[in-house]
Amino acid sequence: MSQGFEIQVFNRYRNKMEIEKVYGDGMVKFAYGNPIGRLLGPVIASKMLSRLYGKSQDSLKSAKKVAPFLKNFNIAIDQYQKGSFKENPIETSYHSFNEFFIRKFQEGQRTFTTNDDEMGAFAEARYFGHASMSDDLNVPVKGSMLRAVELIGDNELAKDFIGGPLMIARLCPVDYHRYHYPDSGKTLKAFTVPGDLHSVNPLALKFRQDIFIKNERRVSILDTEHFGKLAYIEVGATCVGKIVQSFDESGPFKKGDEKGYFLFGGSTVVLCGEKGKWAPSEDILKNTKAGIETYIHLGDVVAQAS
Template identity: 45%
Template sequence: MRHPKPLPIWDRAQGKMFEEWMDDSPDTYETIPQKSFSQQFRSRLLYAALIGLYQSTRYSKRHIESFVRKYHIDMSEFEARDYTSYDDFFVRRFRPGVRSFPTSPEEMGAFAEARYFGWEKFSADQQFPVKGRSLNAEQLLGSADRARPFMNGPLIVARLSPVDYHHVHYPDSGHTLERHKKGHRLWTVTWKAMENKSDIYIVNEREIHILETENFGRLAMVEVGALTVGRISQVHPVEQPFQRGDQKSVFHFGGSAVVLLGEPGAWRPSNDILEYTQQGVETLVRLGDPIAKRC
């Protein structure tokens, strides 16, 4: 039995609310994934791998034009070139200068062009819009020792839609302390699905990076694969330092999410993100626009 539903989104740049829905990708909006045969089948890594193989062929490029037209994607913002496949289009890059990160060291820029939730202090008894277990630091990071610096600290969740720019960037300058890989499934990552299957972020395939940053202390950045996203490619060498705004990784095809955990009292998510989170509404933010401020 399937129960897909549209999602309410606050568009910060446009200053208006809208409902997000893709009628050609209803499984992305499934609210009861464990009861959907389609989700049970499509959540497996093998399915994502098969989809990825097709999307990487030249035959798949015929879907590009109709997708751009249907979802009103402004291609003038992206590099002008001939895409060799649908996956090649999916990982398209912005033209230089189209997006920028804050120059103030106190402001954290959006690490992805995505829909954001945020909490100033995320505790185990958190219930709405997602149950606390869904974003439990210890289970999300796979280790009690690894999670300890982030207990009761600020937390941000960024959900990327299939229509989005699917590159992830570093929110600040610094270096990588640890890298780990966890998970074995690819469920949809919408918060309505998480209300009915609270372990989605725990069982989904994910890349965990512990970062030491110049202005926001230690961060845990968790890139979570989702429905049909079977590949998270790290672009920046983890052994090398990074600068604010540098590209970090790329998601291949489908929806996905990034979770960012911080140390208690180090930084605070932006007011609009906090306010709309309490209403169960995600805030659509452009890459590099402010999402948090140093305390």
């Protein structure tokens, strides 16, 4: 996962390992690696702090952070749509940092795989993947922290996913922050599991291995056309102002439809599947075994139907 405090990620498109530049890494190290920071843990992971910080990203003043952020993280902003101020250059077109944060891709920048037996990447993110969830699963967290029952928070619903495949898509603050449906289908059930708002950064996970089951999360049980039932779990994180469902879940969805978005803060989408229905792509499985995430574009292939 990381060497010291470096986060290594395999870039599928450049076919090489890269060191991730972490936004706010000093704060993460303080909060989880420093004794004083750990004492302040309950405050740092509190909803109140995250909501207040998230709200501050809605102010007009916060828009001033966009141009330096683009430069610092070398974001290809020409791939995205402008914000509210259409007459301005794109760098100054967003009325707040949050508007920039939930920017949309321009038409045609990302397309979903059209093959029925290929699952499209549901987020532009860094992926871990496992062929089956088991009690000895230890990447990226130790022990039984990724058992379906604990992730989903409902014993009865979780039964369908025990021993099934699992993918974890981690979004960084620099990423496109909308998440999508990996296949066509319908929503069977959707609910929120209350919890804290710890950082989901791998640096935090080194110190705190129960984050995925302690954090607040939104769970949707999906019935898909080609991959069976899926538990689609959006995990909240420190300073994530809000998890927003932009799709009307009472109706059917199509592969690639936008499901929702995270307001300010990097976060994570976890996908659990039924045993034997599908498996993550080979490069994801291989890199995961080495403790390394794979960077994948929205809509690209992340799994195959069995």
